[in-house]
Amino acid sequence: MATPKNPPAGPPTPLGLPPGLSPDNLDTLTELSSLLSRLRAPPAPPSASAAPGATPAAAVATSAPTPSTHHDPANTISIQSLPMATDVLKHKLQRSRAATKTLPDMGRGTADQEAEVAELEARIARQRAVLEGLRSKGLDFAAARGQAGDKMEE
Template sequence: MTNDPKTPLGLPATLSPDALDTITKLASILTRLRTPVTLPNASGGGSGQTPAAAPTPSNSQNTNGELSLREVPAATDHLKHKLQKARAQIKTLPDMDRTMAEQEEEMRQLEDKIRRQREQLNLLREKGLGFAGQGRDEDRMQE
């Protein structure tokens, strides 16, 4: 699988940040979760909870209505499949088999390379400014 430079973060075309974002969908499903009804229990004055009603065909098809606890697995099934697909695609990304230590060592090497390149650029800038200054001094002497 090759990375497409047009996709965000250089991810494969089939793997986008939207494919990894499940929190929004999960939050909307959880807000639809029906709270259990609290009823006084028979022993007097206390409260007991009754389980939510079993899903009926009409409200199991409803995507905007309340959900019972029994309906949550079915409602979140597509999220589970989405995460499984994303996990499989992430494993195909390059360098996923490298350890953290290997990646940190490469970062140290790259940071050292950047530091050396900056030093060279600063040295070249100083020499260039010195060279430009010498040319101006020579021009003044000739006048």
């Protein structure tokens, strides 16, 4: 099955991600879990503790069930075909990695980010000081108005 070189253009993501990069592109655990659940365990060799005269099939039947016993046997994959089955996942990761590199500010270092955080924290502190000043002036105004209103009512 050939995958398209350019992913289909879908609706714009709410995070403003570049085309070809969406949360679905970054979710590899779901696909990896699906592959691993389809993985068929290699056939178990007959155990040495099998009863004398027992057939190897009987020894295998008494062993622990393989993880694929509850799945459709036609949908299982063997260990030998696992690299080929993971090609889709590898290509998905390669496309996501390339798309991630196109995001803005990916080249910024830690020092640049720490400087920006310090600037933003200083800005927040200034805004809090202004809000606290406005709050105190508002309380002073309300208190003065309350006293003035009491005098007028007398």
